[in-house]
Amino acid sequence: MGIAAGIIALMKRSVFLACGLLIACAAPSTQSVGSTPLKPYETITPSLTPEGPQGLVFSNETPLPSPTPFTYTVKEGDTLSGIAETYSISLDDLQAANPAISPASMPIGTVLLIPSLPSNPVGESTPTPAPLLVREIGCRPDALGGLWCYILLENDTSLVLENVSSRFTLVNPNAEVYASEIGWLLLDILPVGAALPVMVYFPSETPVDLSPQVQILSAIPLSPDDDRYLAASLQNILVEVDWSGRSAQVSGQVTLPDGTEEARSVWVAAVAYDAWGRMVGARRWESQAGLQPGVSLPFMFLVSSLAGDIDHVELAVEAPR
Numbered sequence: 001m002g003i004a005a006g007i008i009a010l011m012k013r014s015v016f017l018a019c020g021l022l023i024a025c026a027a028p029s030t031q032s033v034g035s036t037p038l039k040p041y042e043t044i045t046p047s048l049t050p051e052g053p054q055g056l057v058f059s060n061e062t063p064l065p066s067p068t069p070f071t072y073t074v075k076e077g078d079t080l081s082g083i084a085e086t087y088s089i090s091l092d093d094l095q096a097a098n099p100a101i102s103p104a105s106m107p108i109g110t111v112l113l114i115p116s117l118p119s120n121p122v123g124e125s126t127p128t129p130a131p132l133l134v135r136e137i138g139c140r141p142d143a144l145g146g147l148w149c150y151i152l153l154e155n156d157t158s159l160v161l162e163n164v165s166s167r168f169t170l171v172n173p174n175a176e177v178y179a180s181e182i183g184w185l186l187l188d189i190l191p192v193g194a195a196l197p198v199m200v201y202f203p204s205e206t207p208v209d210l211s212p213q214v215q216i217l218s219a220i221p222l223s224p225d226d227d228r229y230l231a232a233s234l235q236n237i238l239v240e241v242d243w244s245g246r247s248a249q250v251s252g253q254v255t256l257p258d259g260t261e262e263a264r265s266v267w268v269a270a271v272a273y274d275a276w277g278r279m280v281g282a283r284r285w286e287s288q289a290g291l292q293p294g295v296s297l298p299f300m301f302l303v304s305s306l307a308g309d310i311d312h313v314e315l316a317v318e319a320p321r
Contacts, residue, residue, distance in 0.1 A: 245309030
């Protein structure tokens with residue numbers, strides 16, 4: 001199996017490159033690298049320090065893979081089936097958790113128990129997620145009044161993981177649900193030894209007294225003979241950190257070894273960290289132009305931080321056949 005496992009740690013002073021699993025340290029440089037036209041993507045910049053009234057405090061503590069059951073207060077227009085659909089659970093599971101509640105008579109203000117481990121609504125088997133190392137969870141408000149929440153996951157297993165997803169739930173001090181969203185990893189795969197975030201965005205203004213709960217929903221190990229992802233590598237990596245420390249321009253090239261098949265697309269994920277190793281931003285660059293073996297695909301994009309100075313950036317690459 002040819003799995004892209006390129007990870008680059010871009011520091012400010014030295015450079016180290018290797019194929020497969022890559023760690024590189026690059027001094028800030030003004031050297032330019034040719035690039036294909038970029039498709040813009042919004043940079044995710046969750047907070048890594050307590051923000052008091054400006055935002056939610058994030059936690060470095062490892063959360064449980066599944067949160068404890070939480071409650072939902074019925075509002076005008078709610079139906080039991082609609083609530084079940086909102087939280088991706090079956091109506092039977094919701095009714096079983098609330099046997100005293102009648103779907104035909106559910107007054108506003110009724111408190112429902114939302115089960116934390118729902119069964120699959122269509123009866124399909126759901127594999128248990130592979131174990132993952134949780135490095136951080138947190139949330140950060142943006143300038144538009146929305147909220148980015150994330151969980152930074154590290155693959156400390158011996159197999160590449162695919163389809164990594166998590167459910168984020170914001171609850172108030174009374175354990176009542178404010179909002180819930182499902183997010184996916186920045187790439188389709190999480191290479192061995194790599195760390196990438198799952199992120200979601202809550203678009204409306206969010207009260208400051210909410211706490212995030214995170215449940216890892218899926219993380220599927222790839223078979224060693226699965227060859228859907230090619231052995232792409234990252235070369236000639238450069239990083240230029242802005243004088244303010246709040247943004248970094250990353251550039252380089254993606255290559256495929258001779259004798260492999262053509263990649264139909266290429267994704268490069270960047271995760272920015274501060275000097276204490278805490279995540280301060282993330283972004284994904286995409287190319288749908290394809291990539292032939294033996295040919296270099298240049299990339300260049302900006303990753304920003306709203307949570308402190310950028311010290312280094314880690315990259316991971318994905319090139320499906």
